[in-house]
Amino acid sequence: RFFYLSHFTKEETDLEKDTDDDNKKVVAEIMARCFVPRLITTTSWEGFHFVGQEIRITEGMDCYGAVVWPSALVLCYFLETNVKHYNMVDKNVIEIGAGTGLVSIVASLLGAHVIATDLPELLGNLRYNISRNTKMKCKHLPQVKELSWGVALDENFPRSSNNFDYILAADVVYAHPFLEELLITFDHLCKETTVILWVMKFRLEKENNFVDRFKELFDLEEISSFPSLNIKLYKAMKKSRRSA
Numbered sequence: 001r002f003f004y005l006s007h008f009t010k011e012e013t014d015l016e017k018d019t020d021d022d023n024k025k026v027v028a029e030i031m032a033r034c035f036v037p038r039l040i041t042t043t044s045w046e047g048f049h050f051v052g053q054e055i056r057i058t059e060g061m062d063c064y065g066a067v068v069w070p071s072a073l074v075l076c077y078f079l080e081t082n083v084k085h086y087n088m089v090d091k092n093v094i095e096i097g098a099g100t101g102l103v104s105i106v107a108s109l110l111g112a113h114v115i116a117t118d119l120p121e122l123l124g125n126l127r128y129n130i131s132r133n134t135k136m137k138c139k140h141l142p143q144v145k146e147l148s149w150g151v152a153l154d155e156n157f158p159r160s161s162n163n164f165d166y167i168l169a170a171d172v173v174y175a176h177p178f179l180e181e182l183l184i185t186f187d188h189l190c191k192e193t194t195v196i197l198w199v200m201k202f203r204l205e206k207e208n209n210f211v212d213r214f215k216e217l218f219d220l221e222e223i224s225s226f227p228s229l230n231i232k233l234y235k236a237m238k239k240s241r242r243s244a
Helices: 010-031 070-081 102-109 120-134 179-189 205-215
Strands: 046-050 053-057 092-096 113-118 143-146 166-170 195-201 218-226 231-238
Touching: 010 070, 010 218, 046 070, 046 102, 053 102, 053 120, 070 102, 070 166, 070 195, 070 218, 070 231, 092 102, 092 179, 102 113, 102 120, 102 166, 113 120, 120 143, 166 179, 179 205, 205 218
Parallel strands: 092 113, 092 166, 113 143, 166 195
Antiparallel strands: 046 053, 195 231, 218 231
């Protein structure tokens, strides 16, 4: 947990320095989970170490959604190192904006029932990555489904059958005009007991303002902050009707 200080006594300045050092150590550990193949192969891939497994991810460089961004690594690291507080075993989990599938793969390796979702054009690569990294390795075989935010939600994800323990989201708020549809999707998929684990990289003011809009519907708690990456990790739950 990282604390921001408004007064600068010597003790507090020292604490801020220690906190910054801790942040850099954790970031270094997270980034060390990534590796590149030593030999050139016919299919380019990038490797990651999580949950005691070597995970090979094929990226598509022509699309934002087909690239592994640092936010995904932060969320994978968090899931792996916080299994006591956020136990994935036998939990119903959906990832929105799954992209390459890394987060969904890690959640599956940790024992969850996972549905990985994204836009139609990303599903082929998403299925490929999830299949090659989870087959014969996971307690529950993950699913891949199309989810265009705000579109046909009642048809494809009826509220009556939504029973998700966790919603995972890494870097879903970036350079797109569908922030209101994203909010609607979060709200649709959530029950009162659903926990959202959401990692966000802060870039543009429009996207930063999305956090304030999000707080209108959800109780939001900052769990961790990584200033060197400009990334924050949040836990959120739907506001009860009484508090709303």
